[in-house]
Amino acid sequence: MIVEANSVRFDSLSLDNGASLAPVDVAYETYGELNSKKTNAILILHAFSGDAHAAGISHETGKPGWWDNCIGPGKAFDTNKYFVICSNILGGCRGTTGPSSVNPATGCPYAMSFPVITVSDMVRLQKMLIDWFGIERLLSVSGGSMGGMQALEWAVAFPDRVVSAIPIACTTRHSAQQIAFNEVGRQAIMADPDWNEGNYYSHKPPARGLAVARMVGHITYMSDDSMREKFGRRLRGKENFGFDFDVDFEVESYLRYRGSEFVTRFDANSYLYITKAMDYFDLTNGQGTLASAFASSQARFLVISFSSDWLYPSYQSQEIVRALRTRNCDVAYVELQSNYGHDAFLVDVAEQTDLIRGFLASTYEKTQ
Amino acid sequence: MIVEANSVRFDSLSLDNGASLAPVDVAYETYGELNSKKTNAILILHAFSGDAHAAGISHETGKPGWWDNCIGPGKAFDTNKYFVICSNILGGCRGTTGPSSVNPATGCPYAMSFPVITVSDMVRLQKMLIDWFGIERLLSVSGGSMGGMQALEWAVAFPDRVVSAIPIACTTRHSAQQIAFNEVGRQAIMADPDWNEGNYYSHKPPARGLAVARMVGHITYMSDDSMREKFGRRLRGKENFGFDFDVDFEVESYLRYRGSEFVTRFDANSYLYITKAMDYFDLTNGQGTLASAFASSQARFLVISFSSDWLYPSYQSQEIVRALRTRNCDVAYVELQSNYGHDAFLVDVAEQTDLIRGFLASTYEKTQ
Secondary structure, three states: OEEOOEEEEEOOEEOOOOOEEOOEEEEEEEEOOOOOOOOOEEEEOOOOOOOOOOOOEEOOOOOEOOOOOOEEOOOOEEOOOOEEEEEOOOOOOOOOOOOOOEEOOOOEEOHHHOOOOOHHHHHHHHHHHHHHHOOOOEOEEEEEOHHHHHHHHHHHHOHHHEOEEEEEOOOOEOOHHHHHHHHHHHHHHHHOHHHHHHOOOOOOOOHHHHHHHHHHHHHHHOOHHHHHHHOOOOEOOOOOOOOOOOOOEHHHHHHHHHHHHHHOOOOHHHHHHHHHHHHHOEOOOOOOOHHHHOOOOOOEEEEEEEOOOOOOOHHHHHHHHHHHHHOOOOEEEEEEOOOOHHHHHHHOOHHHHHHHHHHHHHHHHHHO | OEEOOEEEEEOOEEOOOOOEEOOEEEEEEEEOOOOOOOOOEEEEOOOOOOOOOOOOEEOOOOOEOOOOOOEEOOOOEEOOOOEEEEEOOOOOOOOOOOOOOEEOOOOEEOHHHOOOOOHHHHHHHHHHHHHHOOOOOEOEEEEEOHHHHHHHHHHHHOHHHEOEEEEEOOOOEOOHHHHHHHHHHHHHHHHOHHHHHHOOOOOOOOHHHHHHHHHHHHHHHOOHHHHHHHOOOOEOOOOOOOOOOOOOEHHHHHHHHHHHHHHOOOOHHHHHHHHHHHHHOEOOOOOOOHHHHOOOOOOEEEEEEEOOOOOOOHHHHHHHHHHHHHOOOOEEEEEEOOOOHHHHHHHOOHHHHHHHHHHHHHHHHHHO
16 A cells, blocks of 8 residues: 655644744645545544654655554554544644744744644644545544544544544643653753754754653653563673673664664654643643543543553553543543553554454444 | 761772772771671662762761661661761762772873773772771671662672671662663763763763753652652643743753752763663673572572662562572562652661661671
8 A cells, every 4th residue: 555645734723822823734644535424534643753654655765654553454443444544743844834844934944933832733733634624523533642642632622523532552641750751852852062942954953862862762662571572681792791882782772773763754843842742731721620621522432551551551541531431421441461561552453453443343333 | 977088099909891990999988886896887888879978967068978867876777786888889979989080090080991890890899998997797788779789799799798688679680671771871971072982071071961861860760659749740930831941840840950960969971880880780690590699698688679669670679589589598578668669768768767677686686
């Protein structure tokens, strides 16, 4: 399945901080066919470092999408039945307007003059895309990690536009520890002199700071167990310790590789803006109970968490479930057993596939 | 209790990597009185960022020692009964020879020409100090975190010199995750241009990189729960989000403060060398079972871990206990309930105090 990247431009988007962006481009991909009644559309929401290329083989890069094991014919999000849309988030660096985009008022990249955005802003832009498609109600919204946070925001902000939501490995608001890990990443980037207050687009990017930020991220995406299985204390290409500061252990080599590879595909300022949006996210907006936040929600929910995910631990998904049950909402919850930590929703997808397939089928049936 | 820092110089120390250091200074403090038979001496071993000032009020700085709540008259390590010694570790930056020390061969700081050291090297230097005191057998060796690793090394390397050992919140070898967190800290330091391949002693130190490294460390020292209790999502000095990249959340302010404060008291190259020593540490030296490593150990053990410590999880302490029991060694183990994460051994000391006090009293009784 070779897929093409698409893009649509909207005149302007009003933001939570009072500013507005004009114009705003949205990069997206679609998989499968929209039916004539437009009742089979599913919006997939990507995580922090994802993009619109969720499935298939990219025409440009030849690479598979980040959730290609879950989206396609016969897969969890079955493109023989459903029309699947995925767009790059606002603030991103993969086709949708973000800090690396050119500010039409100046002809230069926004850099740090880009407004601070929120998950709610991201979702409002996605809704403009869905309106543009002429889709009245999405059969489902789904994603893991920050994608799950967007799915929750969709269900609360646009309750009459969402038949179901599948938030995976996520939370309704970041804990102090989650904020702390994001802050470390931001500080690592801003500590790099090449960051230059965000003005690096005509020079070299803050590669070292961004790489360190990404290394921290990768540790939080894995579990203690999965790192033991994958690396243990194995040495990299040597029989004994080097007694120097080159790579000794395989895990060091892996982190250095992941850090430097990330720099080639991600914008450091996007890192700052997107992590800030995650930290600001609070489904209650700091007011009332979580249950009251779901007051007008009409969606069915399938909430999934993973036993070894310590970045978005199961108790955070269980908070969602308790709040929904308090509102007597239709919610199914499963904690899947997996050693893969937070990465599980991307890599350990067999059971997740069964759950999603069944949930979508029954949801689709009810809407016909 | 006002305490004075002391120092002793040894001619040379042979190292695991084949090199030797000459001379080697050791900074130490003592509390209480050594009895005439020299049977009441306890060696306290500090953690990664600690120093010789474990207890009392420093004559120089006016500050209390890092374990002042555990060492003193009537405390866990009761200085009315015991003679307590604590020295700064080899590779440190608080009086004992380390990378910031002047290399007598060049008249310049060693910097990265300092040899890569091991926990075993640290312990061999401590043994020279104990020999210098004329102490034949230590009543106990104890410490938390890397201090616990040193206590284990003492019991294995010098079995006839240690009556008991109290390793707290530690491990016999770093897991992939523990190595990974250390590697991130090292990469953050080495990514800072001010690090300058370690040659910064006549310029400004790599303050930004070292601060980022320390921030990561602090997250791992706390638990998700204790961070929620201490910070939650409270904003710092504002009612609403700033929609900028200044401090929004209290946890951000705390991390930035801790990072910048650390820079004033710790040497970045020491950070590199000491974390490397921790990562290399393996009580089995990569050969045989853990039980066989304890083959010649004669000490009694009190092993303590903390329920919310995810940096040195209880399963790592339980591995020690299983190995000791396999050798039919005298070992007591307690997992203490605490929300404070890895920091618990420093801050949540009430139950720990009871355990240590009783263990030391019975150990002392047996030796008389």
